[in-house]
Amino acid sequence: MNRYRRNRSTGRTRKMIIGGVAVALAGGAWAVSTGISSAGENCAGLDQALRQNLQFIAGQRADPDALAEARIANRQAVVDLINQRRAAAGCRADVSVPGAEAPAPEAPPAQAPPAQAPPAQAPPAAGSGDVVCQGSTVTLSGEAGAPAAASGTFPIGTVLKVTNLDNNKSITVRVATPSGSCVLLNNAAFEEVREPGKFLIRRAVIERVS
Template sequence: MSRRNKTRKVLIGLAAAALAGGAFAVSTGMSSAGESCAGLDTALQNNLTFIADQKANPDALSDARIANRQAVVDLINQRRATAGCTGDVVAQPPAVAQPPAVAQPPAVAQPPAVAQPPAVAQPPAATKPATQAPAEEEQAGEKGDVVCKGSTVTLSGEAGAPAASSGTFPIGTTLRVTNLDNNKSITVKVATPSGSCVLLNDAAFEQVRESGKFLIRRAVIERVG
């Protein structure tokens, strides 16, 4: 093989490697530039804590939730490796169950009150037509298609303007997430892929979470666009 042909093959090989690296960055939506190890470590710990909690308190949907969240853990670990994060991240210990309250003795019965003379009857007030309370899945406002019933929502650890990531819906899909524990909701677009139905980035999760909590257990997820 001539030296010229050998040089040409080396250049072609380097070009192919660069093209493959660029394709990987596009397909994952990530790069090492701008990654925050603190944010990635927080997201990893939250997901590990969620998995540990599901294992400690399993129900009929725990296996599916654990599988989805493990996919998120794998993705975050890839990003931590790319960003050069070396911290040792472990799950937070599950909350210790509180002992049942001690039953109180029954209250002593009070003597019957002296009967009062009947009050003068007042004319009935005009009644207003009752309004039906909205169902839990419609409390977020304009009704959308409710999706991923029974799913919980946590944060992805990504920075930036309010947005979501999803392994169920394509990038550009508009989703509304409602926290039924405080009746707060937010409408965001899917910006990146993940292994869950929906994960909220830091800015979006901060608008709907309860103080001190990093998981929305009673969530309604709607596809609105």
């Protein structure tokens, strides 16, 4: 009877030892898989686990490949868990690894301000008359005689002053005949303000004197 009791007692003891070993192995496997020390809530162990995971993340960022982002995301989840446990345990050590921090988003390239059109400049005043037909060109009417002008804008008898801005020469003439343009100069008038070899005044100021 005593031998039977001793055998039963020995059997129970062995089962408890085997069960304890199994629990310890399972706990050790979880600790290895997450990188958290089996030291439990010991700050030194948690700090070491945090440092190792941060170093892994830094290595992935320094030499990334196609799977680097996925690995970093997995390890970041472990880092967050460790930090929660460190906060609960009251761990205050500064554990940081250069390169483990997420890179700051790049600022968008500075854009040059839109170019502003130069302010419109009024034609320089060429006399005391009212400037008319702005932007019009002046050419020959082909008529002979004393200096005179032809116009489709102003009636016969109107006095106009035409200034060539390319050479600052001007002439005052009276409208003598109608035409299809603001102002045309006859041969004599055009000779007074023309540039040599040119038959068109592109930059002109036309003023109505009377």
